[in-house]
Amino acid sequence: MITVIAETDHAALTLPTLECVEEARDVADGLHTSVHVLLPGHELDDLASALAAHGADQVTLVEHAALRQFSADGWLAALEPLLQEAAPTLILAPDSGHGRAWLPRLAARWYAPLVSGCIQVQVGADAQIELIRPSYGGARHEQLVCPGAGTVLATLAPGVRGVGIPRSHRHAELARVTPDLDPTAFRDRALRTLPADPRTVDLSEAELIVSGGLGLSGPEGVEMLRQLADQLGAALGGTRVIADRGWLPTERFIGTTGKIVAPRLYIGFGISGAGQHISGITDSETVIAVNTDRTAPLFSIADLGIVGDLHQIVPELMKQLGDESGAQ
Numbered sequence: 001m002i003t004v005i006a007e008t009d010h011a012a013l014t015l016p017t018l019e020c021v022e023e024a025r026d027v028a029d030g031l032h033t034s035v036h037v038l039l040p041g042h043e044l045d046d047l048a049s050a051l052a053a054h055g056a057d058q059v060t061l062v063e064h065a066a067l068r069q070f071s072a073d074g075w076l077a078a079l080e081p082l083l084q085e086a087a088p089t090l091i092l093a094p095d096s097g098h099g100r101a102w103l104p105r106l107a108a109r110w111y112a113p114l115v116s117g118c119i120q121v122q123v124g125a126d127a128q129i130e131l132i133r134p135s136y137g138g139a140r141h142e143q144l145v146c147p148g149a150g151t152v153l154a155t156l157a158p159g160v161r162g163v164g165i166p167r168s169h170r171h172a173e174l175a176r177v178t179p180d181l182d183p184t185a186f187r188d189r190a191l192r193t194l195p196a197d198p199r200t201v202d203l204s205e206a207e208l209i210v211s212g213g214l215g216l217s218g219p220e221g222v223e224m225l226r227q228l229a230d231q232l233g234a235a236l237g238g239t240r241v242i243a244d245r246g247w248l249p250t251e252r253f254i255g256t257t258g259k260i261v262a263p264r265l266y267i268g269f270g271i272s273g274a275g276q277h278i279s280g281i282t283d284s285e286t287v288i289a290v291n292t293d294r295t296a297p298l299f300s301i302a303d304l305g306i307v308g309d310l311h312q313i314v315p316e317l318m319k320q321l322g323d324e325s326g327a328q
């Protein structure tokens, strides 16, 4: 059995959770086994069908009011007995703050291998689970196996796999467990969830993205776009070519080989719309394209297109936004 630990944000499943479920589905198919998802939290019944649609065979709601907010001690106390009983081949969780906080504790208690930040988990020819993760700052990938380990623990880097189309006809067996927890014994607890800083938020989680391409003409153009992003409270992304030129950090380029994003609004400035870039933005709710070339392919998937020079449009937009906030 492959077990996935699901995470939620504002009572919705996070995209990295769905990526883990889909990755686990592929591994489980390769091993002819099942995918079991543990969903810790409170009043999350509505989320089971989405987990099934992305590949879960069984969903267990680990239900307790004390799990409404994350606590590493709380998750360990609630999940360890269930995992011990299930003894899965692989425990997969998003490479998130939560996963990084509690999974190492479980690995230490079990003396089990934990491979964090994987970009892929696959089944090798000899039916061994192979874990692939970047090393040397992403310059190399290493492929790991853990022979002889009872249970392998792994976290999956967000935004690499992307989330596929849900199959709503899929159903999962649903169970509910109420763990016996003593919240006063938790040594850590979250007080509240604060909104993320758009400048540092992982692009795969960003709600608003301002993105730039070679049309920015250089690092000064990227700086101008960063100022617009700050004004809008948006995250800054771009194409691979501007990251390759060093105008943008590597972790902020979008596309097949970069981040897969799903914001409410994506605005692309000076981006032609190559297939490798577009495949990273198709889950965006609304796409706006700004380009001097009216035949640029990005226009073909955009909800709104502006044919014009970004070096005139961006300063004008910033001025108008400034005027608006000044008028309030």
Ligand SMILES: Cc1cc2nc3c(=O)[nH]c(=O)nc-3n(C[C@H](O)[C@H](O)[C@H](O)COP(=O)(O)OP(=O)(O)OC[C@H]3O[C@@H](n4cnc5c(N)ncnc54)[C@H](O)[C@@H]3O)c2cc1C
Residues within 6 Å of the ligand: 212, 213, 214, 215, 216, 238, 239, 240, 241, 242, 253, 254, 255, 256, 257, 258, 269, 270, 271, 272, 273, 274, 275, 276, 277, 280, 290, 291, 292, 293, 296, 308, 309, 310, 311
């Ligand atoms: C194996 C492989 C994987 C790849 N993976 C990715 C990936 O994951 N993500 C990715 O992004 N790319 C990826 N690429 C690169 C991709 O093929 C394109 O080369 C790249 O996306 C193009 O970037 P761009 O739109 O910034 O540049 P260009 O294609 O050069 O487009 C620049 C655009 O800016 C417009 N422009 C110029 N001046 C202005 C102005 N003043 N105002 C407004 N518009 C202006 C131009 O009309 C043009 O349309 C990959 C390529 C390969 C071979």
